[in-house]
Amino acid sequence: MKRLAFFFDSSSCSGCKTCQMACKDKNDLGPGQIWRRVYEVTGGGWKKQGATWTQDVFAYNLSMSCNHCEDPICVKNCPTNALFKREDGIVQIDQSLCIGCKYCSWVCPYGAPQFNPEKGVMGKCDFCADYIDQGKNPSCVDACPMRALDFGDHQELLDKYGPTDHIYPLPDPAITQPSLCIKAHQNAEKPNPRVSNIEEVKIV
Amino acid sequence: MSNRDWSLVFFTTLSQWSVGIILCLTWPVFVNHDSSLVFITEPNLANPVLLALILIAGATVSSFLHLGNPMNAPKALNNLSSSWLSREIFTIGIFSASLVFILLLGWGSDNPRFLRYLMALSSMCGLALLWTMIRIYVMPTIPAWNSWYTPVSFVSTALSLGLVSLLVLQANGLVNVAGHIIRSASIALATMLLIGTGSGFAYQSYLRRLDPGMDDLVFDSGVFYRLFLFRMALLIIALMMIVFAIPNASVLEGMTGPSWLYPLFGLILLQELIGRLLFYSAYFRTGV
Numbered sequence: 234m235k236r237l238a239f240f241f242d243s244s245s246c247s248g249c250k251t252c253q254m255a256c257k258d259k260n261d262l263g264p265g266q267i268w269r270r271v272y273e274v275t276g277g278g279w280k281k282q283g284a285t286w287t288q289d290v291f292a293y294n295l296s297m298s299c300n301h302c303e304d305p306i307c308v309k310n311c312p313t314n315a316l317f318k319r320e321d322g323i324v325q326i327d328q329s330l331c332i333g334c335k336y337c338s339w340v341c342p343y344g345a346p347q348f349n350p351e352k353g354v355m356g357k358c359d360f361c362a363d364y365i366d367q368g369k370n371p372s373c374v375d376a377c378p379m380r381a382l383d384f385g386d387h388q389e390l391l392d393k394y395g396p397t398d399h400i401y402p403l404p405d406p407a408i409t410q411p412s413l414c415i416k417a418h419q420n421a422e423k424p425n426p427r428v429s430n431i432e433e434v435k436i437v
Numbered sequence: 438m439s440n441r442d443w444s445l446v447f448f449t450t451l452s453q454w455s456v457g458i459i460l461c462l463t464w465p466v467f468v469n470h471d472s473s474l475v476f477i478t479e480p481n482l483a484n485p486v487l488l489a490l491i492l493i494a495g496a497t498v499s500s501f502l503h504l505g506n507p508m509n510a511p512k513a514l515n516n517l518s519s520s521w522l523s524r525e526i527f528t529i530g531i532f533s534a535s536l537v538f539i540l541l542l543g544w545g546s547d548n549p550r551f552l553r554y555l556m557a558l559s560s561m562c563g564l565a566l567l568w569t570m571i572r573i574y575v576m577p578t579i580p581a582w583n584s585w586y587t588p589v590s591f592v593s594t595a596l597s598l599g600l601v602s603l604l605v606l607q608a609n610g611l612v613n614v615a616g617h618i619i620r621s622a623s624i625a626l627a628t629m630l631l632i633g634t635g636s637g638f639a640y641q642s643y644l645r646r647l648d649p650g651m652d653d654l655v656f657d658s659g660v661f662y663r664l665f666l667f668r669m670a671l672l673i674i675a676l677m678m679i680v681f682a683i684p685n686a687s688v689l690e691g692m693t694g695p696s697w698l699y700p701l702f703g704l705i706l707l708q709e710l711i712g713r714l715l716f717y718s719a720y721f722r723t724g725v
Binding site for chain 2: 270272295297306309310311312313314315329330331332333334335336339340341342343344348349350352353354355402403404405408431432434435
């Protein structure tokens, strides 16, 4: 069984949010619904080393959508089976079955399922499944001017780009086994950075 | 919290209250003599089982207010194989059905053994409902809920409200339970309130250590902390009231009138609602 995955190069991303806008445009998403989101993680400050003061200010971007997890916690917990996994690993939602209980959005550590108040049901990134079926690329991948996004079979992406990095603020990948490969920005390698814009990174 | 989350506060509290009533009625039915079954067999609108049924029905209506698309609600049973939410809906159904059976088969029945089994069956359905509710919230991606406190608080809600309901029902003559059982129920209620107080403080300490690092989710100051302190004060007052009443049999059995039980009941219900509100307010997830 194929396992489609996204690749994200954090070291190349400029944070322009073109992927975010391409996704909103393709899926006709209203305000508040952002199936692909770009987080800017910033932090650091001054620190004294002996008699001198140095700074460790950092900033990097993280483009995040549904990671079409190998063990999707949303699919497992959806009471209506509205969320399901296709043969190629894409996690999709059948909105005609959804009751809008929002439980999937509670449990997903990537904030992927989002409530659509107009329809009263959940929506999420579907990997542009219609494009995939036509042999095209997902809209976010094609839109990225920095070529920081790619997609393909998970193993092929690992072979192509090397082992994936676990960067802040992503959760422990063991929880859901996300189909995601990341090349970390040099500043993103710190496990617990002193983040100054936590309100942008963590959304309740 | 959004207004819609209030529906979950009421849904979980009312349904656990309903389970608590049945558990606390089943206890004297098994331990006590047959006269404690009078509440089932008399066709009375003030029947405690009917009260439990009304509570679970109210909880179900409240849960619908949380749904974005309630018309699809019957489909919530589609994923019994892996979704605890589906299983919860199922157990609500069987628990409610068991209450309807008790009411239909119990009224006018002269077979106490059969009624005992019905009550035991209903209690088991109630325990299954409690278990599924607990499993919904114990999730590895939600640190504030993925703790010992979730099962402790859910069971504590059911038993505290169930026990105080038993005292109120007895004082109003709606059940006929032996004095020693009422005394045991009072001691059990005091124990539950003590557990509620202790676990409340311990959970607050647990939340403080989690430190989600978000300005709008601070556990040791602001509205959250003030509500926590208010709830603890209510719990301690309720605990003192019941501890004072335990040595006094006439007060305990409502012989001096049930009036003191109403403020106690009000305090317990209010602190449970506030506790549940705090529980939902503590939500944050790992990751982004």
